[in-house]
Amino acid sequence: MVQIKKVGVIGSGVMGSQIAAHIASAGVSVLLLDIVPAGAEDKSVLAKSALRRMKDASFSPFMHPDSAKRIEPGNLDEDLGKLADVDWIVEAVLEDRKVKSDLYKKIDAVRKKGSVISSNTSTIPLKDLIKGQSECFAHDFLITHFFNPPRYMRLLELVVGSKTSPAVAKVIGDFCDRQLGKGVVVCNDAPGFIANRLGIFFLQCGVNAAFDFGLTVEEADAVFSKPVGMPKTGIFGLIDLIGLDLMPRISESLLSTLAPDDVYRSVNIPHPLIDKMIADGYTGRKGRGGFYRVIKTETGKVTEAVDLATGMYRVSNKVKPDAIKKANGDIRALCETPDKIGAFAWRVLSQTLAYAATLVPQVVGDIASVDAAMRHGFNWRYGPFELIDRLGASWFAKKLEEEGREIPPLLKKAAACCSFYRTKNGMLEYLSSIPQNPLLRFFAPRYRPVVRPQGVLLLSDIKRARRPLLHNEAASLWDIGDGVVCFEFHAKMNAIDENTFVLLQSSIDFIVKSQGRYKGLVVYNEGDVFSAGANLEKGLLAAKEGRFSELRYSIRLGQKAYHALRFAPFPSVAAPAGLALGGGCEITLHCSAVQAYAETSIGLVEVGVGLIPCWGGCTQMLGRAFGVTKNPDDSMAPVLRVFDTIRHAKQSTSAFQARDLLFLRKTDGITMNRDRLLFDAKERLLSMVAGYKPPKPLQLKLPGVRGYGILEAMIEAERASGEALPHDVTVAKALAMVLCGLKHNEALPVSEAQILGFEHREFMKLERTPETAARIEHILKTGKALRN
Numbered sequence: 001m002v003q004i005k006k007v008g009v010i011g012s013g014v015m016g017s018q019i020a021a022h023i024a025s026a027g028v029s030v031l032l033l034d035i036v037p038a039g040a041e042d043k044s045v046l047a048k049s050a051l052r053r054m055k056d057a058s059f060s061p062f063m064h065p066d067s068a069k070r071i072e073p074g075n076l077d078e079d080l081g082k083l084a085d086v087d088w089i090v091e092a093v094l095e096d097r098k099v100k101s102d103l104y105k106k107i108d109a110v111r112k113k114g115s116v117i118s119s120n121t122s123t124i125p126l127k128d129l130i131k132g133q134s135e136c137f138a139h140d141f142l143i144t145h146f147f148n149p150p151r152y153m154r155l156l157e158l159v160v161g162s163k164t165s166p167a168v169a170k171v172i173g174d175f176c177d178r179q180l181g182k183g184v185v186v187c188n189d190a191p192g193f194i195a196n197r198l199g200i201f202f203l204q205c206g207v208n209a210a211f212d213f214g215l216t217v218e219e220a221d222a223v224f225s226k227p228v229g230m231p232k233t234g235i236f237g238l239i240d241l242i243g244l245d246l247m248p249r250i251s252e253s254l255l256s257t258l259a260p261d262d263v264y265r266s267v268n269i270p271h272p273l274i275d276k277m278i279a280d281g282y283t284g285r286k287g288r289g290g291f292y293r294v295i296k297t298e299t300g301k302v303t304e305a306v307d308l309a310t311g312m313y314r315v316s317n318k319v320k321p322d323a324i325k326k327a328n329g330d331i332r333a334l335c336e337t338p339d340k341i342g343a344f345a346w347r348v349l350s351q352t353l354a355y356a357a358t359l360v361p362q363v364v365g366d367i368a369s370v371d372a373a374m375r376h377g378f379n380w381r382y383g384p385f386e387l388i389d390r391l392g393a394s395w396f397a398k399k400l401e402e403e404g405r406e407i408p409p410l411l412k413k414a415a416a417c418c419s420f421y422r423t424k425n426g427m428l429e430y431l432s433s434i435p436q437n438p439l440l441r442f443f444a445p446r447y448r449p450v451v452r453p454q455g456v457l458l459l460s461d462i463k464r465a466r467r468p469l470l471h472n473e474a475a476s477l478w479d480i481g482d483g484v485v486c487f488e489f490h491a492k493m494n495a496i497d498e499n500t501f502v503l504l505q506s507s508i509d510f511i512v513k514s515q516g517r518y519k520g521l522v523v524y525n526e527g528d529v530f531s532a533g534a535n536l537e538k539g540l541l542a543a544k545e546g547r548f549s550e551l552r553y554s555i556r557l558g559q560k561a562y563h564a565l566r567f568a569p570f571p572s573v574a575a576p577a578g579l580a581l582g583g584g585c586e587i588t589l590h591c592s593a594v595q596a597y598a599e600t601s602i603g604l605v606e607v608g609v610g611l612i613p614c615w616g617g618c619t620q621m622l623g624r625a626f627g628v629t630k631n632p633d634d635s636m637a638p639v640l641r642v643f644d645t646i647r648h649a650k651q652s653t654s655a656f657q658a659r660d661l662l663f664l665r666k667t668d669g670i671t672m673n674r675d676r677l678l679f680d681a682k683e684r685l686l687s688m689v690a691g692y693k694p695p696k697p698l699q700l701k702l703p704g705v706r707g708y709g710i711l712e713a714m715i716e717a718e719r720a721s722g723e724a725l726p727h728d729v730t731v732a733k734a735l736a737m738v739l740c741g742l743k744h745n746e747a748l749p750v751s752e753a754q755i756l757g758f759e760h761r762e763f764m765k766l767e768r769t770p771e772t773a774a775r776i777e778h779i780l781k782t783g784k785a786l787r788n
Contacts (some may be wrong), residue, residue, distance in 0.1 A: 002114045002168075004028065004175045008086040010076070010103065015120055015148060016092030017050035021061035022150040024070040025598075025656070026179045026672060031082055033074045047073035061151050063598060064656035076106075084112050088172065090144065092120040095253070100124070101132055108137045116168050118144040122196055123253035126161045126189045138163040144172060145193060146182075147377045152599070154674070155377035156182035157193045177453065181598060181672030183376035190363040191257035192250075194370055195377030197264075197363060198384065200250050202352040204267050206235035209347045210308060211271060213340045217291045217305050218319045223345050227324050228331055229381030236305075238378075240290035244274060245283040263355055273311050292316060332391045346399075349387070354400060356384035357408035361433040367410075367420055368430045368450055385420040385430075393419050417446055426465030457679035459486060459526050470506055474499035477507045483519040484682050485511065489584075493532040494525060496583040498554050501561040508564050520685045520692075521565075523587055524575040524678050530600070533582025536609060540776045543767055551767055555760050558583065558615040563756075566590040566616075566695065571688040575681035576600045577674055581651070585663060586613060589620035592688060592695075594668040595681040596655040602663040603651030608785040610727055610772030612735045613646065614763035619755040621645065622739060623698045624662045635703045636710065639739045643711060647732055698752040702741035711736035727771040727788045734762040 005028065009020040012034040020030045034046035042048065051073050054061050062068055074082065083089055089107055093099055100119065107117060117137065119129055122145050130138040142160045147153035156176050160169045169186075176182040187193045192200065210220040221234025233241055251268055258264055277283075277290070284290035291306050293313065305316035323341035327334035335346040360367055371383020388396050388411070397407050397415035407415075410433060414420045420431045429447040452458065462478055469485065470477040474497060478486045487507055489500065511518045542550045565572055565587070574588035577597035585602050588594050596602075604617045612618065625638035644650070645661055652658035655670045664670075671680045703710075715732045718724035724732065736742075738758040741750045766772050771788050778786035 002087050002116060002171055004087045004116075004171070004179070006031070006086045008033065008083045008089040009092060010034070010089065010107075011092035011094075011120075012047040012050035012073070013092065015146065015150070016090075017047075017054055018061040018148070018150045019090055019092060019120065019146050020071055021054050021067065022146075022180060024067045025061075025063035025151070026181075028070065028179070030071045031074060031079070031086055032071050033076050033079055033083075036075050036077045043075040043077055044073050044079075047075065059149075060653070061149060063151070063654040064660075067656075080106060081110050083107060083110050083115075086111075086115060088116045088118070088175075090118055090120060095121060095123050097124060097128060100129060104129075104133055104137060108134055115140065116172055117141050118172065120144060120146055122193065123191075123250070123257075125191070125257065126159050130161060130163065135163070139165050140168055142169055142172060143189075143193075144176065147195065153377060153379075154181065154183045155195055155373055156180070156184050157195065157373065157377075158184050158186045159189050159193065160186070161189065177673055178455070178676070179672060181674065183372055183673075183675070185364070185369045185373045185376070187364040187369065187373070188362070192254050194359070194364050194373040196250065197254070198352070198356055198359065198370070198374065199378050200247070200254065201264050201267065201355050202348070203235055203239060203247070204251070204264075204269075205348045205351045207239070207271065207274075208267060208269050209344050210235070213344045213347075214309070215340065215344055216319070217308065218317060219321060219341065220344065222319050222321060222324060223334070223341060224348065227327065227329065227334060228345070228349070228387070231379045236291035240284040240292055243284045243286055244290050245278045245287075248278075263351075263358070267351065273306075273308065276311065277306070289313075331387065332395065335391070349391075350396075350400060350405075353384050353388050353391075353396070354405070354408060354411065357388075357411040357414075360410055366430060366433060366448070385414075388414065389419045389421055393417075413446075422447060423464050428461065428464060452675075455679050456675045457682065458675065459488065459524065459678060462486070470503055470510060472499050472503050475503040477503065477510065479518075480522070480678070480682060482682070482686060483517060484522060484685055485518050485520075486522045486524050486678070488525045489527070489531055490525065491535070493529050494527050494584065495532055495535040496558075496587075497535040497538055498557055501554075501557040504561045505557075505564055508561075508568050511570055512568070518570075519689045520571040520573070521568075522573050522575055522678065522681045522685055523591060524681060527578070529578045529584075530576040530580040531582075531584025531587070532579060533584050533605070536776050537780055539767075540773060540780070543773060548764065548768065552760070552764060555614050555763060558586075559756050559760070562586060562590040562616050567697075568694060569692075571685055571692045573681045573685045573688075575677050576602065577677055581605050582613070582617075583615050586615045586617040586620070588663070589624075590616060592692075593684055594664055595677065595684045596658065596664060596668065596670055597674050597677050598655050598670050598672045599674075600655045600658065601651055601653060602655075602658045602661075603649060604646050605649040605651060607647060607649050607728075607731050607735070608775070609779055610731055610769065610775040611766050612731065612738065612759065612763055614759045616756060616759070618642070618646065618735070618738050618759050619698065619752055621662060622700055622702075622755065623752075624665065626698075626700055628662070635701050636707055639703055639707055639711075643735065643739055646735055698755070699749040700741075700755070701748075702739070702750050702755075704741055707740035708736050708742045711740065725787050727769070727775070730769070730771070731766060734766055738762050 007023050007028055008031040009016050010033050012032055020032045024030050032047045036043040055068055117140055126143050142164050145157040147155045158173055173184050177184050217236040221237050224230050225232045225234045281288045282290055293304050294301050303316040304313040307314055321341045323337035323339055367385040371385050374380045374383045393414040397411050400407050414431055422429050428450045430450055432448050462480055468476040468478055474491045476488045480486045571592040574591040574594045576588055577600055580602045585604050604613045606613050621642045625641045629638045650661055652661055658664040671677045715729055719729050775786045
């Protein structure tokens with residue numbers, strides 16, 4: 001069986017180049033080829049230009065700048081023969097059958113035996129793509145449909161043909177899952193596959209209903225965002241992102257292959273306003289604007305939105321209709337609200353969810369795959385069948401019936417069984433689809449277990465089967481098997497406070513007292529945010545009311561709990577995913593090892609709210625910087641490195657970049673697939689158990705008064721240039737005092753406990769200042785940092 005060690009990508013447009021970037025980020029070499037433009041002096045100009053654009057992009061498709069070095073740009077005239085050295089060839093050229101067919105014949109003539117070929121098409125059936133190709137080509141061919149942008153969108157739709165080798169499908173599916181981090185969904189060779197088929201239907205229904213009910217684009221997007229578990233782009237914001245001009249092309253492709261009686265044809269209604277916008281160049285974010293646009297005025301940037309009634313732009317206003325407020329997250333209550341917002345929500349949801357129920361098993365074999373596709377491809381929190389369960393399958397079917405609308409057979413079955421999903425004996429099960437063969441319907445089981453791939457361990461599954469070992473309002477401790485426990489944050493934004501520390505200390509004591517039953521602890525949760533850091537709102541209130549003794553207690557409690565974790569007689573592994581900021585970063589610094597999800601943003605960002613790290617963040621960062629310094633006699637270089645990182649609130653854009661900032665060590669692991677993170681962290685911990693010994697306390701030679709003088713001069717220079725504002729200076733000097741060990745002799749080592757004392761002292765000084773209070777209030781109110 002072929003192993004994927006090198007990949008060729010043909011087509012350096014937006015999708016092709018970003019697929020190449022993502023593969024390179026996974027540590028695999030890539031050959032990126034494109035055609036030779038007429039009259040080009042450099043025949044590889046297209047691929048080279050694409051590579052240059054990606055390097056300069058503000059939202060980089062690379063997880064680390066060095067990943068770009070793994071891409072070799074080239075052209076199809078001179079470099080086609082190099083495909084003989086690659087194991088997987090991804091075609092991402094124009095959606096033109098003839099162009100693809102001619103290219104496939106050229107590829108087939110030069111590729112090595114056993115190499116895999118796939119297309120990134122989202123519109124052309126696989127059976128049409130292999131027409132006229134060799135049997136060997138058809139054996140090694142499949143569709144791998146990535147979603148844009150490939151780095152951030154987890155869905156990969158895998159389509160195999162009747163002639164595709166099962167071994168080929170397995171090796172590509174496994175590679176995309178484990179090494180590229182994709183949520184791989186195997187679907188049938190049907191028009192639009194899963195996510196685009198349903199997603200475009202949803203958007204079209206949303207646009208139609210917004211016009212019909214006279215909603216503003218802001219109202220429509222307010223409904224189909226957080227209230228129903230969808231991204232904040234909503235409907236019109238998402239169309240802007242996709243491109244208004246791309247929507248008709250996708251629709252045209254779907255209409256050319258869908259069955260004559262498919263419901264999509266009835267909702268594909270043209271809107272003259274949208275046609276005019278496209279003709280005038282208002283195609284979305286890539287054009288002059290779309291349903292939203294940002295314009296520059298004398299007072300700054302202003303966001304405008306199109307008035308759907310007049311077609312004119314006006315200032316955009318954030319709205320939160322009363323129906324959303326009253327529903328308070330209850331989707332059924334939202335649909336039952338007797339106003340245009342409720343009617344709009346019901347119209348769009350009922351059309352979309354009923355349509356989803358018609359796609360199984362014709363498009364995909366089971367409902368769990370549809371839900372996974374929409375979660376990974378459109379970032380829905382709940383897939384369509386999970387949404388029906390939240391509404392109530394019986395309620396949903398009855399309401400459709402009351403309106404005289406057709407109820408799909410699968411929905412009737414769910415209504416009779418009460419739900420699409422259920423938990424039985426601690427295991428999640430899904431409603432099986434109705435067999436197309438009538439003879440099998442009687443024997444088919446009603447529910448089937450949701451089977452996770454090998455190497456996938458989800459805390460949500462653990463919770464269905466067990467009760468927590470320990471629990472309070474901020475955190476819980478779970479037995480995840482094989483003598484390993486999982487410490488989970490679950491406060492709002494997974495913020496950390498005294499309750500977190502109390503349970504962490506109790507968890508450590510619990511493991512120690514278990515007499516070997518439990519071997520170690522993983523710090524992990526399945527929130528979008530690992531931890532946003534300290535509970536700022538709680539701290540601000542205490543400071544305002546003068547309850548500084550409570551703040552001092554919180555610092556001591558946190559330092560004590562993290563210290564106990566660091567020096568516990570058993571190993572600990574932090575498994576962060578998403579944001580790990582402030583105190584969330586600090587707990588990872590105190591664990592024996594880290595197994596991070598690739599898309600983890602780690603940082604000590606306390607200066608943004610006028611504070612410094614106080615739960616050991618400064619201390620552990622100094623330890624790491626001194627540990628990797630090239631000159632052990634230079635005490636200033638490590639201090640400067642840590643000062644620069646914390647002073648400027650540097651935050652990694654990925655786990656790979658976190659290594660550069662010392663938030664991760666070279667020995668720490670990175671997991672590409674979010675669903676595999678807990679399993680990988682658990683395996684990492686088990687590998688550390690035998691012979692584990694806790695680290696020795698730090699003893700560092702800090703630069704003292706001399707070092708502080710150097711940092712103070714830098715800070716004052718920033719003040720003089722206007723780069724640093726007054727409170728920036730105050731915070732920076734407090735940080736400098738901690739990192740330099742100001743009151744200690746440079747010749748004497750400073751202990752870990754002493755540096756923690758410095759953190760405590762300087763933090764409390766800052767906490768008492770009105771400027772820090774103003775920064776905290778501002779970020780809580782606006783979500784943005786205040787400079788003062």
